[in-house]
Amino acid sequence: MAIEVRIPTILRTYTGGQKSVEGSGATLEELFADLDGRYEGLRERLIDESGVRRFVNVYLNDEDVRFLGGLSAPVSDGDTVTVLPAVAGGAR
Amino acid sequence: MRYQSLLDTVGGTPLVGLPRLSPGPGVRLWAKLEDRNPTGSVKDRAAAYMVAAAEKDGLLHPGSVILEPTSGNTGISIALVARLRGYQLICVLPENTSAERRMLLEAYGASIVSSPAAGGSNEAVRVAKNLAAEHPDWVMLYQYGNEANARAHYETTGPELLADLPEITHFVAGLGTSGTLMGTGRFLREHVPGVQIVAAEPRYGELVYGLRNLSEGFVPELYDESVLTSRFSVSSADALRRTRELLSDEGMFAGISSGCVLHAALGLAAKAQAAGQRADIALIIADAGWKYLSTGAYGGTLAEAEARLEGQLWA
Numbered sequence: 001m002a003i004e005v006r007i008p009t010i011l012r013t014y015t016g017g018q019k020s021v022e023g024s025g026a027t028l029e030e031l032f033a034d035l036d037g038r039y040e041g042l043r044e045r046l047i048d049e050s051g052v053r054r055f056v057n058v059y060l061n062d063e064d065v066r067f068l069g070g071l072s073a074p075v076s077d078g079d080t081v082t083v084l085p086a087v088a089g090g091a092r
Numbered sequence: 093m094r095y096q097s098l099l100d101t102v103g104g105t106p107l108v109g110l111p112r113l114s115p116g117p118g119v120r121l122w123a124k125l126e127d128r129n130p131t132g133s134v135k136d137r138a139a140a141y142m143v144a145a146a147e148k149d150g151l152l153h154p155g156s157v158i159l160e161p162t163s164g165n166t167g168i169s170i171a172l173v174a175r176l177r178g179y180q181l182i183c184v185l186p187e188n189t190s191a192e193r194r195m196l197l198e199a200y201g202a203s204i205v206s207s208p209a210a211g212g213s214n215e216a217v218r219v220a221k222n223l224a225a226e227h228p229d230w231v232m233l234y235q236y237g238n239e240a241n242a243r244a245h246y247e248t249t250g251p252e253l254l255a256d257l258p259e260i261t262h263f264v265a266g267l268g269t270s271g272t273l274m275g276t277g278r279f280l281r282e283h284v285p286g287v288q289i290v291a292a293e294p295r296y297g298e299l300v301y302g303l304r305n306l307s308e309g310f311v312p313e314l315y316d317e318s319v320l321t322s323r324f325s326v327s328s329a330d331a332l333r334r335t336r337e338l339l340s341d342e343g344m345f346a347g348i349s350s351g352c353v354l355h356a357a358l359g360l361a362a363k364a365q366a367a368g369q370r371a372d373i374a375l376i377i378a379d380a381g382w383k384y385l386s387t388g389a390y391g392g393t394l395a396e397a398e399a400r401l402e403g404q405l406w407a
Contacts, residue, residue, distance in 0.1 A: 055309025
């Protein structure tokens with residue numbers, strides 16, 4: 001089973017510079033735990049006791065997981081998870 | 093139609109169907125043309141309301157300096173109001189925004205302070221907050237946290253949509269300050285049971301996300317997640333593709349954030365179509381394509397255009 005997880009520049013120190021890594025799990029929580037096994041410390045940058053960290057956005061197939069059940073969002077083979085820092089964004 | 097002066101023409105924008113892009117007769121897309129505002133963007137609504145609120149609160153006097161972190165549209169909108177009401181405007185603008193925006197701001201008489209490209213608008217907000225602290229007499233309207241921004245949409249955009257499209261099922265807009273989504277979203281939720289409020293968020297190149305650490309992240313103070321039904325991240329590739337489709341299929345020359353919004357709307361439309369459900373999806377065209385011509389978004393191949401957008405704040 002392979003789920004692609006895209007890592008923002010700021011967190012690539014945890015993945016040895018890789019911008020994309022693969023993991024497995026039935027839920028986002030399991031996926032992050034799986035990744036943490038190979039990329040120690042990554043999980044803690046993404047999650048705190050309330051769930052996904054405030055200034056971190058996680059998208060499952062481009063949809064913000066906060067609207068898909070957060071850490072209990074189900075993930076499947078072939079899904080793409082994208083992690084991005086929260087930014088003020090553009091043209092306002 | 094007749095108006096007393098330009099500022100009276102804010103809002104009241106047309107809602108225009110997209111018959112060629114809509115998947116079928118039961119699932120229809122409707123574009124609200126916010127480029128039909130005095131300075132050509134949806135921000136004219138927020139600027140009018142924020143300045144009016146500041147005047148009402150006694151913060152602004154003739155010659156007052158207004159300061160704002162903005163990568164363009166809000167600055168241009170405030171510049172118009174400032175010009176006509178006798179205020180000065182200083183904009184903090186990330187370096188990597190299109191030339192047209194800077195030129196327009198200066199043409200309206202605004203001064204520009206540039207913030208570094210890396211870190212994008214987060215950095216502009218930081219620089220502006222520092223400047224505001226150094227100059228307590230300057231007025232920072234602060235679009236990211238100013239309730240008048242969201243209120244503009246609660247009181248104008250939302251009611252206009254309901255009047256034009258009482259059968260609305262989905263509302264899709266770009267996510268920036270979140271003013272449009274929060275204000276319009278709250279209004280529609282109060283009046284239309286089951287309506288879906290969907291955010292389309294631009295996904296930029298890596299440079300824009302180059303923060304020193306994650307705690308430097310930024311969530312607009314106006315943002316209230318509970319108002320949204322869903323939030324989508326849209327790549328510049330998809331936004332560009334859809335912006336071009338909007339032009340080629342419907343003849344609408346829109347800015348790139350509109351492509352971003354259309355992409356999310358088409359996803360919702362496809363979902364409704366597949367489920368055999370009726371849908372009337374209203375989407376915001378925040379501005380027209382004029383300010384983005386120099387980005388090369390409308391010419392050459394999609395791959396070339398995408399490469400040119402890398403590192404730019406295109407929404």
